[in-house]
Amino acid sequence: MTDEVSAVARVAGAACAVAIVAALAAACWRYLPGIYAWLTDPAAVHALVAEHAVLSRLALVGINALQVVLAFLPGEPVELASGYAFGLVEGTVLCLIASVIASSAIYLAVRRWGWRLVGRFFDRAQLERYAWIRDTRRLELVMLAVFLIPGTPKDFLTYFAGLTKMRFGAVLAITTFGRLPSVVTSTVAASALGTGDYTLAIASVLVAGALLLAGGILYRRLERRAKK
Structure with missing residues (x-):
């Protein structure tokens, strides 16, 4: 039965x-x-944004902040949408505002609940992979260097920072300004695409790819040196 x-x-x-x-x-x-x-149709997108000026920006910030909290979701599509709809400068600013909101919430929550919260999103293997950062003397400087390297899991590192002895102000500065290379390359490409400047859009994608490759090599060297 x-x-x-x-x-x-x-x-x-x-x-x-x-x-x-x-x-x-x-x-x-x-x-x-x-x-x-x-x-x-960039004109149609911009017309909708102009018609719902406040709501569209709040929605973008909310979606971006949610993406940072749900660290397994990729951030690039949201950054591209921000640059496409709002342009380079405003799109970048909106992404950084979302980062401040989400990073603050994550840091305070991890400080309160520790691994009980982090363990719901990540496994121990990921934490152990970055354990060398937590043990370094110049914790803030190393964390900033890792954050600035394209391709590293920045949203995971935001959770990870809450498990270290780093202060709230330092974490907020690193998780915000450390995203600039990634955010700017995405918003530049999308903004250029929206204005029809395909040369700049392609150049931005190529630069982003080069930064990603160089960043991956730099990070592996940094990790090997730190473990030694």
Whole structure:
């Protein structure tokens, strides 16, 4: 009897999964062309932003802050959207405001609940990988260097900082200004795409790729030297 119930449950689960996938496929078929056409029209995007000036900015900051808190989500799409909709300067500022809000909340929460909170998002292996940072003498300086390197998991490091002896002000400064290289390259590329400057957009992507490659090499050297 139990096996029959289990089999029925599996069939029902599979049927639900198929139904959900079919519904999503139908929705994409129906709405994605229109959404894509709207997104590729900078004038339409900017008109919507102008019409909902306050709400659009609050929504962007809220989504970006949520992305930092949910560290497993990539931040680049939000940064690109910010630059595309609001331009280089304002898009960068909005991303930094979101970082301040999210980083403050994360630091204070980790200080309060410690590993009980961090363990809900990350496993011990990730923590042990960066244990050498916590043990270094110049903790703030090393954390800033790691944060400035493109490609490092900055949102994880925001949680990690709360487990160290770093002060709130230092953490906030590092997690905010340490994001500038990543944020600026994304907002420059998206802003240039929105204004039709495809040369600058491609150049920004190439620069971001070069920084990512160089940063990865630099970080591995820094990690090896610190462990020695």
